Amino acid sequence: MSAPPVPPASATVRVPAGTTAGAAVREAGLPANGPEAVVVVRDPDGRLRDLAWAPEADVDVEAVPADSEDGRSVIRHSAAHVLAQAVQQLHPEAKLGIGPPIRDGFYYDFDVATPFTPDDLKKLESAMKKIIKAGQRFSRRRFADKDEARKELADEPYKLELIDLKGPEEDVVEIDASGELTIYDNVHAHTGETVWSDLCRGPHLPTTRYIPAFSLTRTAAAYWRGDEKNPQLQRIYGTAWESQEALDAYLERVAEAERRDHRRLGAELDLFSFPDQIGSGLAVFHPKGGIVRKELEDYSRRRHEQAGYEFVNTPHITKGQLFRTSGHLEWYEEGMYPGMILDEERDADGNVRKPGQDYYLKPMNCPMHNLIFDARGRSYRELPLRLFEFGTVYRYEKSGVVHGLTRARGFTQDDAHIYCTEEQMEGEIASLLQFVLELLRDYGLDDFYLELSTRNPEKSIGSDEAWERATNVLRKVAEETGLHLVDDPGGAAFYAPKISVQAKDAIGRTWQMSTIQVDLMLPDRFDLEYTASDGSRKRPVMIHRALFGSIERFFAVLLEHYAGAFPAWLAPVQVVGIPVTDDQREYVEQVAATLRERGVRVEVDSGDDRMQKKIRTHTLQKVPFMLVVGARDVEAGAVSFRFRDGTQVNGVPVADAVAAVQAWIGRRDNTSPTAESFTAAH
Known part of the structure; x- marks a missing residue:
C-alpha cells in the first residue's frame, strides 16, 4: 500500500517587520543552494511569497524548499x-x-x-x-x-x-x-x-x-x-x-x-487499432487483443458469479425520455452523442401521422438497470440485488481529449448496480470495496490509495441530508480499510458521491481504477420501491460500481503496467514451439497438440528463419514460454525452455514441461517466468 507523495516538513522562520523573508531565511541558516534551497516562503494565510517580501508586522512563515511540490x-x-x-x-x-x-x-x-x-x-x-x-x-x-x-x-x-x-x-x-x-x-x-x-x-x-x-x-x-x-x-x-x-x-x-505507451504496444503486438473509417476514439480489437480481453472478462465473470451477482444485458440505444428521467440530458448532454429522431410516420400526402421520438446512444447503463429492478414488484427478501453487465456505452469526448483506449468514445463498462436497504448499505459497501481490491490484485495491481469525491453544490441534485448520509458512509468504510484516503472536493457526479481506487503501476504512475457511488437520488427519480418486512413500501439504496472503469481502459493500464509482457495466463500466445531444424517439426507439433489439449494457447514457428531470429521475434512479441527443440531434445524426449529475459532451462521431459506450463498458467502467476522462478516452481 502507498499514498500520494507527502510534502516534506518545512522549517518555520520568524520574519521581523520590515525584514525580507530572504534575510530571515539566511539568518536561520537554511540552505541557499542545492535541491533543498529555500526558494519562497508560505505566510500564515497559506500564500506563497517571494523571498524579497517584507511583512509589515512580525510573522512566522514556512520555508519552501526547491525539492517540494x-x-x-x-x-x-x-x-x-x-x-x-x-x-x-x-x-x-x-x-x-x-x-x-x-x-x-x-x-x-x-x-x-x-x-x-x-x-x-x-x-x-x-x-x-x-x-x-x-x-x-x-x-x-x-x-x-x-x-x-x-x-x-x-x-x-x-x-x-x-x-x-x-x-x-x-x-x-x-x-x-x-x-x-x-x-x-x-x-x-x-x-x-x-x-x-x-x-x-x-x-x-x-x-x-x-x-x-x-x-x-x-x-x-x-x-x-x-x-x-x-x-x-x-x-x-x-x-x-x-x-x-x-x-x-x-x-x-x-x-x-513512451516505451510502455499502450498505443505503440497495441500496434507492435497486433492487439488493437483505431481505423479512420470507423471514427476517432472507437477501437477494434484484433484476434490477439481479443484473447486478452476475453480472459479479463471471463475471470471477472467467474468472480462475480461467486460473489452473488446476476448477469443482465441492455441495448445500446434508448428513447430520450429515459435520460430525462435520470437527469443525464440535463446534466450530461454535452458528453453524449447527439440524439436522432426516429419512428416518424407520414400519410400519403406527407402529413405527419405519428411524430418521431428522439433516441440516444447510452452513455451510462444505470437507467436501464433501474428499469430491470422496476420490471416487477420487489421484496426485501431479494435484497441486496446485485445486477452486473458488460455494457457498451458511448460518450462524445472532445477530439483533443481522446487518447487511445484510456479516453475513448465507445467502451465497455464492467458495470454493476446493487440495490439494498439502508440497513444493508454499510456492510454492502465494505464487502464491495474488499471484492474490488481483491480482484484488482488478482490482475497484478496491489499498490492502492482511495479518493473520496464529494458534492459540487452547483452541479448536483438531491437534498443536503441525503448527500451527507451517502458521503459519511463512504468515508467510514474507506477509513476502515486502512488505505490512505484523499479528499476530492466537488468531484462527485451530479447524483452521488464516490470512492475511487487509485492504483500505482510498475513505474509509479497512478491510475483511477474502480469507482463506488452511493446513490440516494436516482431511486427517487425512477420511483423505485421494495416491500419491507412490515409491508410498507420503501426506497432502495442504489450503489453504482465499475470495477475496471472500462474494459478498454483497464486493458491499456495492464498493457502499460506489464510493458506488453502480459502474465502467462493473460498472454495471447502462451507458448511458441521452435524446432531448430525441419527434422524436429513433427515432434514439436506433437508437443503443441498435447498443450492444446490442456487448454494452452500454443503456436509452432516452422518458418524458414534461423533459430536465433525466431527466438528474437517471439521475445519481442512477449511470449512467456518458448520451447526450443533440437535433435538432442528429440532423442531424450524433452524440450528446452527459453524465457523473455533470455534465460534458459534445458532438457525438461515433455510430460514435466507440459505439467509445469499448465500449472504456471493455472495459478495465474502474474510474474514473468525466468529460469530461476520456473525451476523453483516445478
Missing part, C-alpha cells in the same frame, strides 16, 4: 518566464499568452507567424541558458491601477485581455488574492536595468540562477484560453527541476512511459 512549481513558473523572454529575444514580434506551471513542467503560449520547430527549441534552450547564467533578478512591481497596466502592456493584446478579467478564481488571471495587479521585471544582475517584464501574480525565484535544470520538450497548437472560438496560439512545453539528477530521472521516466 510548491518549490518545483515556482521553479517551473520562473522557467516559463525565462522561456518567454528568450522567445521575444529571438522573435521580437511574438505576442505573449500565459505560462503556468503544470504537473511535472510548464508551458507558455505565443502568437507567432509560424509554428516553432525542433531547431527553434534548441536555439531557445541555448538562449535560456544564457539568461539563467546571467543571474537576472525577479522583481515584483505593483501597478497603481488597470490603466497604468494597460498603458505599459499596450503592445500585448492577450495581456490586455487578462487585465480585464475579474477575480483570482481564474487560473489565468494575473490579479492576486489581495486584489493587486502586478508585473515581474527581470533585472540585470549588475546594471539594475530591467531587461524584460511579464504581467504576473507570482511568486518567483530570487534570481534566474535558482533554475538548476530544465529542458524544452515539445510544441503544440493551443487555442487561447482553451476556447476554439479564440485564436490558435503556439505552445511550448518544458520541464524544470531542483537538480540535474532530478531532471535526468524525470526524463528517464518519460522515456520509459
